[in-house]
Amino acid sequence: MLEETKKDSQGGFRKILFRASKATIKGSIFYGVYFVLSQYMAPIFTVVPSFQQTIESFVIAYTVLLIAGELTGGTVYQHFLNVAKALFVVGYLMLSMKSGVIELTLSSITIAVDFRLILTAAVLVSLLGVAKAVLQAVDYMSLKAEPPIF
């Protein structure tokens, strides 16, 4: 009996360790991708410093949700966090891009770039992410409620 309890606690510890390492790896990969892309986007950041801040705050919030989602893997909270992450992307895209028209002022020249078409496409793709997260949550709940037939 004591051995069984010991084995259970060891299994639980391993699970947590596995989740933590998975979250660390995913977070590192995500940050690595951002780091590489930011090197390419450096000329844009120098022209538009506010763009860098916007991207950075997005990366921070997304990474936090990503790590939290991984740490709570196998529980219903993971699905809550996944839905929150997908909704965050949709909301962030809509708020940060301010109706999709970006205006820059360089000395006496004002440049306006209309990203509305791209933004619409991005929001639609993000909605796919929301749908996926919701389906995952439904699947998780149904699996918990009903044991598999085969």
Place this chain on the structure above:
Amino acid sequence: MDRLTHHDKRRHNHSTRSTRINCNSSEASRTATADKETEREKAGERTGKTRKQAERTGRHRHTPRRSHCVSSAKSRKKHETVIILRIPLKWGKRTLMKVAIRTISISSAFLWVFLIAYAASAVFSMKDFQLTFGTLQTSISAENEIVFVLPITIVNKGFYDISDFNISTEIMDEQEFMLARGSTPVPLIGTGQTVNATHQVRFKIDEALNRSTRLLFDDTDLRLAQTFSMKAAETIPVQASSNVSLPWGAPLHNFTVGAFQVSGESAGHDWGHVEGVVSVSFENHAFFTLNGTLQLRLYNNVNVLVGTGQASFDVPQNSDYHQDLLVDVLMQHVTTNGHYEVFVETSMFNVGPLVVPYA
């Protein structure tokens, strides 16, 4: 129960037929009788299995008890069919839901990669877009219009075509009054293409000076609003606009009409007529030469025409003009105050009457 009467057999046959027809309806299951139970037990005995055994094998697991409307081998086949229909919902251990989730994941990842790659490459290809302006040239057309000519060179070395390129210029005065407008469209600039275009703005000076008389007398700054618009990668509209001030030199700057001065006694055919002099001066700050005639009419304080005078002039750019105009007046109508009406007719514009009071 093993022995059935003839009546029971008939009833049994009738009920079996009817349940075969209505085997899927709940009503049929509701009308199932004890005979069917008996028959089911019999069928169980024939196959060598009891109901419990059958349940244990899993075949009847999801078959509701009340829906046991048949007892023959055919009806059992029907139940099996119902189970077989559920099998496509399972695909090995992976449920259909998981397949749907995986499909959404793959398609969403693919779409994100495509969207980001497309948007990033479209924006990055903009850095290989070059717009070069030549020297602004000014000329006067046959219709006496001032024509601003700006040569443009457009080079597209990006990944995508640029469509709907348009450069437009609007010239406005200080009070945002539109004086001239011109636009030059270039429908398509392919990748690796160089397009040379000439942007022209025609400025109808006669129309502009008659609308905005301040431009006639005061040096000012005109507002030149330039807008470049295009569609990068044929999908992302980009617009750049700039405001430049353009100095404007007035053609009749510091225009002054002096007091009427009598120069002699009776002048000519009718007594009472005298010849007088009115001094007129101005500075030509315009970028063109003024040549034409200046006509002056003298009115007294009750708006009666007293006399007229006329002079021709040829004033080059940035030069002063000063002339004593001879005016033949009817002395008896001359009053101490009144007004002049001045008409200026040049090759570039005609203005008048310009009302100048005198005292």
